[in-house]
Amino acid sequence: MKSAVVLLPGLNRDRDMIAALTKISGKAPVTVWETDTEIPDVDLIVIPGGFSYGDYLRCGAIAARMPALRAVAEKAAKGVMVIGVCNGFQILVESGLLPGALMRNTSLKFVCREVKLSVANANTAFTRNYQPGQIIRCPVAHHDGNYFADAETLARIEDNGQVVFRYAEGTNPNGSINDIAGIVSDKGNVLGLMPHPENLIEAAHGGSDGRALFESALGIAA
């Protein structure tokens, strides 16, 4: 399986993401720059976290209008898997590839800590190596992770099983509606999540609960 990482000015988790994908897949991902209008033939595209374009206007708003994101949308429409982590998730909702919006944390504070996640849907391309309802550890680091969707959209994504990860055991760090931490698109090939699974993939990280997400997406058996 081949992967690509989207690079944008202001992202700062790109090296962690490249390291995680290289270690897990055995191959370094190709990189895509903001002005690239085409993405090479890959199975998985990842948009890492950070503060693209200084979070100006709204988190992810400027990035979502760049040529690289138009190229991501074209690939997503063809069924290529896409993962957006943290700012990557904000970019995916701003680009309309995922429903809803990510707003300022209700605490108004930047939250950097470990949370618990429950796997709300283990029947997706990104979670098949987890058990349904499994509780995993995962770090978060964000200021705008408060997921919001209008009542109709919320009911639709809940009914469709598009909510993939929820904050568990009272660890919701941002006020997200229904404790939503990660969702997939209606076709199931685009995943956005606020937590950072790439930062919990090996013993040196203090745990490896995030590894199964990438192994699922990269088609590596559990």
Added chain:
Amino acid sequence: MIKARVTVTLKNGVLDPQGKAIEHALGGLGFGCVGSVRQGKVFDLELNATDKTKAEADLKAMCDKLLANTVIENYAVEIA
């Protein structure tokens, strides 16, 4: 030259933690009359154009495409 002002506000029912914080701060300053505060954004634009009808249509398109996130925000366009 056409001067325009675009105002972007949160839709009703969308929680506004920043507005809430400002509301509490105003209360703390002794402004007990403040019932609620909603925070928004203002954009002042200068357009190299003369046709106000077209300018208004362009401004609305700018709001839909970038200036507002219509999932959570409303916008209003004012031409001077």
